Amino acid sequence: MASKRNTIVFEDYFPAMMEKLGTEGFMKELTNGFQLLMDREKKVITFESLKRNAALLGLEGMNDDEIMCMLREGDLDGDGALDEMEFCTLMFRLSPALMNNSKELLEEAIFNEL
Numbered sequence: 001m002a003s004k005r006n007t008i009v010f011e012d013y014f015p016a017m018m019e020k021l022g023t024e025g026f027m028k029e030l031t032n033g034f035q036l037l038m039d040r041e042k043k044v045i046t047f048e049s050l051k052r053n054a055a056l057l058g059l060e061g062m063n064d065d066e067i068m069c070m071l072r073e074g075d076l077d078g079d080g081a082l083d084e085m086e087f088c089t090l091m092f093r094l095s096p097a098l099m100n101n102s103k104e105l106l107e108e109a110i111f112n113e114l
Contacts (some may be wrong), residue, residue: 014095023108027088034087044081047071 018026036056039049051067054060062070074082074090082090 014091024112030088030091031084033091034082034084037087038084039081042081044079044083045071045087046081 014026017029021029034045037045037049037053039046042049047064047067050071051062051064054062054067071080071082074086074093076086076089077083
């Protein structure tokens with residue numbers, strides 16, 4: 001991701017990562033990303049933890065409103081923070097290619113669990 005004139009530009013590397021790592025490896029990487037960004041005590045990504053770690057995402061130039069907008073985009077339960085499932089869901093939503101292949105990914109994940 002990069003910030004250009006108050007617009008966040010997201011480069012979609014997820015399909016290549018999925019192809020290289022497989023479904024299980026990719027989900028492990030998303031989990032690692034979540035753990036990197038989360039508040040250690042609350043076990044969720046908060047405004048403060050995201051702001052503190054924005055540089056890890058290449059977003060050091062984001063202002064508070066942009067960070068709040070990011071949180072609101074992924075906050076499905078309205079608690080003002082992102083749990084791991086909300087984070088992973090948001091990452092998938094940000095990747096058009098993964099959304100287009102979501103049925104196949106779900107089938108692969110179910111098959112691997114059986």
